[in-house]
Amino acid sequence: MTRALAIILTIVTLDAAGIGLTMPIMPRLLREVGHSGDLGWRYGAFLGLYALMQFLCAPLLGALSDRAGRRPVLLLSLAGAALDYLVLAASPWLWLLFVGRAVAGITGASMAVASACIADVTPEAQRARRFGQLSACFGLGFIAGPALGGLLGAISVRAPFVAAAALNGVTLVGALMALPETAKAGAAPAVLLNPLAPLRWALSFPALSALIGAYLVLALVGEVGGTIWVLYGEDKFGWDPFTIGVSLAGFGLFHALAQAFVAGPIAERWGERRALAVGIAADSAAYGLIAVAAQGWMAFLLLPLFCLGGIGAPALQSLLAAEVDGEQQGRLQGVLASVTSLASILGPLLISSLYFASRASFPGLVWLGGAALYLVCLPLLFGRPSR
Numbered sequence: 001m002t003r004a005l006a007i008i009l010t011i012v013t014l015d016a017a018g019i020g021l022t023m024p025i026m027p028r029l030l031r032e033v034g035h036s037g038d039l040g041w042r043y044g045a046f047l048g049l050y051a052l053m054q055f056l057c058a059p060l061l062g063a064l065s066d067r068a069g070r071r072p073v074l075l076l077s078l079a080g081a082a083l084d085y086l087v088l089a090a091s092p093w094l095w096l097l098f099v100g101r102a103v104a105g106i107t108g109a110s111m112a113v114a115s116a117c118i119a120d121v122t123p124e125a126q127r128a129r130r131f132g133q134l135s136a137c138f139g140l141g142f143i144a145g146p147a148l149g150g151l152l153g154a155i156s157v158r159a160p161f162v163a164a165a166a167l168n169g170v171t172l173v174g175a176l177m178a179l180p181e182t183a184k185a186g187a188a189p190a191v192l193l194n195p196l197a198p199l200r201w202a203l204s205f206p207a208l209s210a211l212i213g214a215y216l217v218l219a220l221v222g223e224v225g226g227t228i229w230v231l232y233g234e235d236k237f238g239w240d241p242f243t244i245g246v247s248l249a250g251f252g253l254f255h256a257l258a259q260a261f262v263a264g265p266i267a268e269r270w271g272e273r274r275a276l277a278v279g280i281a282a283d284s285a286a287y288g289l290i291a292v293a294a295q296g297w298m299a300f301l302l303l304p305l306f307c308l309g310g311i312g313a314p315a316l317q318s319l320l321a322a323e324v325d326g327e328q329q330g331r332l333q334g335v336l337a338s339v340t341s342l343a344s345i346l347g348p349l350l351i352s353s354l355y356f357a358s359r360a361s362f363p364g365l366v367w368l369g370g371a372a373l374y375l376v377c378l379p380l381l382f383g384r385p386s387r
Contacts, residue, residue, distance in 0.1 A: 002121055003180070004117070004121050004179075004180050004182055005118070005121055005122070005130070007175075007178050007179050007180070008114050008117045008118065008134075008179075008182075009133060009134065009137045010137075010174070011074070011078075011114065011171055011174070011175055011179065012111070012114050012134060012137045012138055012141070013137040013138070013140050013141045014141065014167060014168075014170065014171040014174075015078065015081065015111075015141065015168065015171055016137070016138040016139070016140070016141025016145065016252075017141035017144055017145035017167055018081060018085065018141075018145065018164040018165075018167045018168045018171070019141070019145065019164070020141055020144070020145020020146040020149060020248060020249075020252065021145045021146070021148060021149035021152070021160040021161075021163050021164040021167070022085070022088070022149060022160050022161055022164055023145075023146055023149060023230065023248060024146055024149045024150040024153050024160070024230065024241045024244045024245045024248065025149060025150075025153035025157050025160055025241060026043075026046070026230070027043060027230060027231065027234075028153065028157050028241070029088070029097070029157050029158075029161075030042050030043060030046060030094075030097070032157055033091065033092065033093065033094050033097055042094075043231075043348075043352055044227070044348040044349040044351070044352035044353065045098075045348075045349065046097070046098065046101060047226075047227060047344065047348035047352075048344065048345045048346075048347075048348045048349050049098055049101050049102055049105060050101050050102075050104060050105040050344070051105065051340075051341040051342070051343075051344030051345040051347075051348070052105065052341070052345045053102050053104075053105025053106045053341075054105045054337060054338070054340075054341035054344070055338050055341035055342050055344075055345055057105070057106050058112050058334050058337035058338050058341060059197075059198035059199065059331070059334040059335055059337070059338045060198075060334070061073050061076075061077075061112070061113065061334060062112050062113065062116065062198065062330045062331055062332070062333050062334015062335065062337065063198055063330060063331045063334055064330075065113050065116055065183065065330035065334075066116075066183065066328065066329070066330035066331055069181050069183050070113050070116055070117050070120070070181060070182050070183050070330065071175075071179055071180070071181045071182075073113050074113045074114065074117075074175065074179065075172065075175055075176065075179075077113065078168055078171055078172040078175060079172055080103060080104055080106065081104055081168045082165050082168035082169050082172060083100075083103060083104070084100050084101065084103055084104030085161045085162070085164040085165035085168060086161075086162075086165045087099070087100030087103070088100050088101075088161045089158050089161035089162045089165060090158075105341075111138070111337065112330075112333045112334050112336065112337035113330065113333070114134065115131070115134065115317065115333040115336070116182075116183070116329045116330040116332075116333040116334075117182045117183075118130050118131060118134055119321045119329040119333070120182035120183055120184070120329060121182050124321075124322055125268075126264075127317075127318040127321055127322070128263065128264055128267035128268065128272055128275070128314050128315050128317075128318035129263070129264025129265075129267070129268065129314075130264075131263075131313075131314035131317045131318055131321075132259040132260065132262075132263030132264045132267075132311070132314040133259065133260055133264070134259075134314075135255070135259040135263070135310065135313065135314055136255070136256040136257075136258075136259030136260035136263075137256070138255075139251075139252045139253070139254075139255030139256035139259060139307075140252060140256045141252065143249045143252035143253050143256065144249070144252075145164075145248075145249075145252070146244070146245040146246075146247075146248030146249045146252065147245045147246055147248075147249040148160075148163065148245070149163075149164075149245055150241045150242045150243075150244060150245020150246065150248075151242065151245065153241045153245075154241055154242060183330065198331050198334055198335045198338070199335055199338060199339075201331065201335075202331075202332065202335045205323065205324075207323050208320065208323050208324075211316065211319055211320050211323070212320070212335070212336075212339060213377075214276075214316060214377050215316055215317075215320065215336060215339055215340075216339050216342065216343060217373060217374070217376050217377040218312065218313060218316065218377065219339060219340045219342075219343035219344070219347075220343040220346070220347050220370075220373060221283065221287075221370045221371075221373050221374060222343070223343055223344060223347030223348060223351060224287070224347070224351055224366060224367060224369075224370035225306070226344075226347075226348075227347060227348045227351040227352055227355075228351060228352065228355050228366060229244075229247070229248070230244055231352075231355065232355075232363060233247060233296070233299070235359055235363060236293075236296075236363055237295070237296030237299065238296070239296060243296070247299065247300065247303075250300060250303050251303050251306065251307065254303050254304045254306070254307035255306075255307040255310055257307070258304075258307040258308050258310060258311055259307075259310065259311065259314065262308065262311050263275065263310075263311040263314045263315065264314070266278060266311060266315075267311075267314070267315045267318065272315035272316065272318050272319045273315070273319075275311055275312060275314075275315035276312035276315045276316050277312070278308070278311060278312065279308070279309050279310060279311045279312025279313065279315070280309070280312055280374050280377065280378075282305055282306075282308040282309040282311075283305075283306065283308075283309025283310070283312075283371075283374070284309075284371040284374050285305060286302050286305040286306045286309055287367045287368065287370050287371035288367070288368060288371050289302055289305070290302050290364070290367055291364030291365070291367035291368050291371075292364060293364075317336070320332065320336065321333075351366055354366050354369065
């Protein structure tokens, strides 16, 4: 493993820990500041705002990293995240929480730029393995982050945000001191201040269209757990913040193991497409089973299956990265971040609305809907001829 790769993976791990710190108490903060016990549209809108700003800005920042370099864009992203957590920690007003969330979304390009860095320093044959390790490091951050966030949240609803700001500050200093530039100096095109221009560029390649469609579907399905896991645990299983934190940490552990030791070998032995098929099958099974689970311990038993479902994403990302040259990796990863953000805009609003409408009669309906959505992905992906 090269020095540049090790530093990038470390940055992603620490960044994920900062995100995970705040997840167990996000609903409580919105209830406290909003002076309302009913989250309603606020919860979905709060999640969706970050995604909206990333949808508008991530493609621009990805293209900017092709032209100006990965390092300055990644440093800007880390600084924006630290600022966001400080605003969230101090804000007494709901509108200011939304402003802080928007600022983080504007600069939140760390994963897209980190993915471009991975593509810069990795041979094509090893990209699925390295993207899996990148995702594993994100999962490692979720082992410590949510557990610590649950403990701090029991003391004060603001404490996890202060800790997250401090962690991002440490990550920023470390990146300033040790992160090298990985992008090759070249004739990258000028950055157009049009968030749709990179997407039009990507869709102009027929080989990318079906893969991007499949990527969007995977991102939408992934939003189900991200949107309702905390609420589902509270409502159906009666989980407290500590139990929620432990569940998220457990997800991080199994996710890291699957991404580090399963995703790469399966993709290299069976091919990226078969690895993606395994991921879809495992995730669909996990969604169906948690929809009918009656006890909280059952959800914990399903964590390995959920995480096995995540091995398809690195394989699909590897397929996409292989379709463009090195000078366009930042633009492509920005487009993928934009597609993910589009799913994160639509997903939380639709998913939370469906959940609040159905939780009194059948709270597991939204999980079954997510599993069914995978049916759209199959013809999009496997109907395309092999490259």
